[in-house]
Amino acid sequence: xxxxxxxxxxxxxxxxxxxxxxxxxxxxxxxxxxxxxxxxxxxxxxxxxxxxxxxxxxxxxxxxxxxxxxxxxxxxxxxxxxxxxxxxxxxxxxxxxxxxxxxxxxxxxxxxxxxxxxxxxxxxxxxxxxxxxxxxxxxxxxxxxxxxxxxxxxxxxxxxxxxxxxxxxxxxxxxxxxxxxxxxxxxxxxxxxxxxxxxxxxxxxxxxxxxxxxxxxxxxxxxxxxxxxxxxxxxxxxxxxxxxxxxxxxxxxxxxxxxxxxxxxxxxxxxxxxxxxxxxxxxxx
Amino acid sequence: xxxxxxxxxxxxxxxxxxxxxxxxxxxxxxxxxxxxxxxxxxxxxxxxxxxxxxxxxxxxxxxxxxxxxxxxxxxxxxxxxxxxxxxxxxxxxxxxxxxxxxxxxxxxxxxxxxxxxxxxxxxxxxxxxxxxxxxxxxxxxxxxxxxxxxxxxxxxxxxxxxxxxxxxxxxxxxxxxxxxxxxxxxxxxxxxxxxxxxxxxxxxxxxxxxxxxxxxxxxxxxxxxxxxxxxxxxxxxxxxxxxxxxxxxxxxxxxxxxxxxxxxxxxxxxxxxxxxxxxxxxxxx
Numbered sequence: 001x002x003x004x005x006x007x008x009x010x011x012x013x014x015x016x017x018x019x020x021x022x023x024x025x026x027x028x029x030x031x032x033x034x035x036x037x038x039x040x041x042x043x044x045x046x047x048x049x050x051x052x053x054x055x056x057x058x059x060x061x062x063x064x065x066x067x068x069x070x071x072x073x074x075x076x077x078x079x080x081x082x083x084x085x086x087x088x089x090x091x092x093x094x095x096x097x098x099x100x101x102x103x104x105x106x107x108x109x110x111x112x113x114x115x116x117x118x119x120x121x122x123x124x125x126x127x128x129x130x131x132x133x134x135x136x137x138x139x140x141x142x143x144x145x146x147x148x149x150x151x152x153x154x155x156x157x158x159x160x161x162x163x164x165x166x167x168x169x170x171x172x173x174x175x176x177x178x179x180x181x182x183x184x185x186x187x188x189x190x191x192x193x194x195x196x197x198x199x200x201x202x203x204x205x206x207x208x209x210x211x212x213x214x215x216x217x218x219x220x221x222x223x224x225x226x227x228x229x230x231x232x233x234x235x236x237x238x239x240x241x242x243x244x245x246x247x248x249x250x251x252x253x254x255x256x257x258x259x260x261x262x263x264x265x266x267x268x269x270x271x272x273x274x275x276x277x278x279x280x281x282x283x284x285x
Numbered sequence: 286x287x288x289x290x291x292x293x294x295x296x297x298x299x300x301x302x303x304x305x306x307x308x309x310x311x312x313x314x315x316x317x318x319x320x321x322x323x324x325x326x327x328x329x330x331x332x333x334x335x336x337x338x339x340x341x342x343x344x345x346x347x348x349x350x351x352x353x354x355x356x357x358x359x360x361x362x363x364x365x366x367x368x369x370x371x372x373x374x375x376x377x378x379x380x381x382x383x384x385x386x387x388x389x390x391x392x393x394x395x396x397x398x399x400x401x402x403x404x405x406x407x408x409x410x411x412x413x414x415x416x417x418x419x420x421x422x423x424x425x426x427x428x429x430x431x432x433x434x435x436x437x438x439x440x441x442x443x444x445x446x447x448x449x450x451x452x453x454x455x456x457x458x459x460x461x462x463x464x465x466x467x468x469x470x471x472x473x474x475x476x477x478x479x480x481x482x483x484x485x486x487x488x489x490x491x492x493x494x495x496x497x498x499x500x501x502x503x504x505x506x507x508x509x510x511x512x513x514x515x516x517x518x519x520x521x522x523x524x525x526x527x528x529x530x531x532x533x534x535x536x537x538x539x540x541x542x543x544x545x546x547x548x549x550x551x552x553x554x555x556x557x558x559x560x561x562x563x564x565x566x567x568x569x570x
Contacts, residue, residue, distance in 0.1 A: 041403070079399075079403055079406075081397075081399060081403045081404070081406035081407045081410065082403070082406050084406065084407065084410040084414070085406035085407070085409040085410045085413075085414060087374065087414055089372065089374055111397075111398055111399055111423075112366075112396075113396055113398070113423055113425075114364075114366060114396050115448065115449060115450040115512075116450060116452075117539075118326070118364055118366045118367070119366070121364075121366035121367050121369065121370035122366045122369065122370070124370040125366065125369040125370045128370075129369070129370060129372055138396075138398055138423050138425050139425065139455075139456055140398075140423050140424065140425040140445060140448075140456055140457070141445070141448050141450060141452065141453055141456070141457075142448075142450065142451075142452030142453050142454060142455030142456055142457070143452045143455050144450050144451060144452030145448075145450055145452055145453075146452075147452075160425060160426070163400065163425075163426050163427075163430075164400060165400040165401060165426060165427065165429050165430055166427075166429060167401075167426065167427030167428045167429030167430055167431075167432075168426055168427050168430075169427060170424075170427030170428050170474065171424055171425050171426070171427055171467075171471070172425070172426075172427070174461055174467065174470060175461065175462045176459055176460065176461060176462065177460045177461065177462050177464070179462070182456075182459065182467070185459060186456070189455065227400075254402075
């Protein structure tokens with residue numbers, strides 16, 4: 001069951017990177033013609049009543065979402081906070097195992113950042129305990145704090161660069177003495193100093209297409225995770241155009257997951273996922 | 286059982302802040318004459334063999350540490366990564382409940398940072414699920430990402446400013462167009478823009494006394510959490526002198542926890558905690 005308008009896409013030009021995660025992503029993107037990443041941000045208050053009564057409501061909900069979208073998604077991205085708030089670590093483990101059994105890559109969105117010895121434990125959590133294929137991390141504590149993640153050469157390490165929230169500007173748009181803004185500096189460091197294992201990618205919000213274009217300019221063909229379309233209001237056309245020229249993973253969570261809270265919730269999610277994938281493909285040239 | 290050299294201390298001058306967490310901390314600091322925070326970073330590989338065989342080794346180890354140091358510690362600080370790596374959320378819950386039952390304040394060191402709707406879930410995790418009195422957060426995503434934490438006016442919100450790892454310089458020492466470094470800007474924003482609920486504190490590493498003094502200059506009497514003494518090599522005398530003039534919580538973890546891996550591990554931990562508290566008090570004037 002497929003696909004977006006392949007006559008205008010450049011999926012065939014996707015480059016193999018010799019990184020297990022990025023290769024799995026690009027292969028899947030190319031085969032299914034989709035850049036869509038479905039974010040798994042389970043909020044039990046928004047589940048359909050029948051799911052809410054389930055013994056494992058979060059896993060049941062996620063499984064329904066995955067089953068409804070697995071041919072439309074190049075990867076899944078569980079957001080750690082939603083599991084942590086609900087004491088649902090076991091349901092997170094089950095969700096990740098389910099996705100892996102389907103052979104679909106998975107990004108654990110946890111935005112970790114801590115000193116080296118502690119970061120080692122966070123890397124163990126992400127890659128050994130949960131078995132994620134990729135993780136999001138925060139650059140504020142510098143290279144040595146990211147090193148335990150970067151040491152996993154086969155994984156994808158997504159460093160926050162310009163985030164999708166308006167307040168991201170408070171710090172990320174600060175202007176350095178040479179005129180560069182902080183997010184530009186982070187993009188440069190990620191490209192030149194942090195990527196010796198060829199496993200660094202960046203999180204760049206879809207809500208700021210101008211800055212996304214600037215990050216593309218700085219980083220060459222580095223892969224970007226673009227959150228912020230859908231519920232956060234990011235413009236698909238503008239952000240796809242701005243982000244092209246390298247790897248792109250376009251993430252949507254709530255707009256898909258909560259398309260309906262009725263019995264048709266899975267079918268409604270599929271429809272939104274499909275139209276989102278198509279809207280992305282329409283502009284991916 | 287007490288205390289440091291009170292004739293040279295300024296504990297009596299500690300100011301009541303009308304924040305539940307900071308008031309509990311300063312009251313306890315004053316009563317017990319200690320600025321020491323014991324970090325609970327449980328690493329099962331370093332536990333004494335008898336503890337390692339326990340059904341709940343992490344909780345058992347933590348309980349032994351707490352029982353051995355409770356009159357020496359103004360608060361405890363479990364580091365989330367160590368529990369996450371070991372799938373030990375239930376032992377973290379039990380540890381926190383145990384500390385709370387003793388009436389001792391607790392900082393959950395999780396360094397969270399995410400967009401608003403997600404940050405709400407992290408705040409729920411820290412304050413509702415785990416019942417922490419305070420939490421550490423990362424400022425890279427700006428004010429709106431910190432707001433869900435700051436909204437808990439009675440809690441302590443520790444924002445990363447200048448961290449104790451060498452790599453912290455990669456980002457935090459970047460120079461802005463006005464000559465300020467990023468950590469100075471964060472200190473200024475924390476003081477002027479982020480503290481409307483009077484619940485903001487800063488994490489400032491004990492490994493950089495010069496920068497600690499600069500943060501004190503910028504922030505007035507704001508409370509600092511000082512990690513980095515002990516195993517990380519921070520100089521107690523230099524950092525206490527540099528940090529004085531406001532609230533101080535001095536954290537040590539591994540040097541205390543792993544003072545011995547023999548049967549005397551709890552007593553050895555107590556001795557290191559005691560000498561650390563005394564060394565701090567010697568310079569706290």
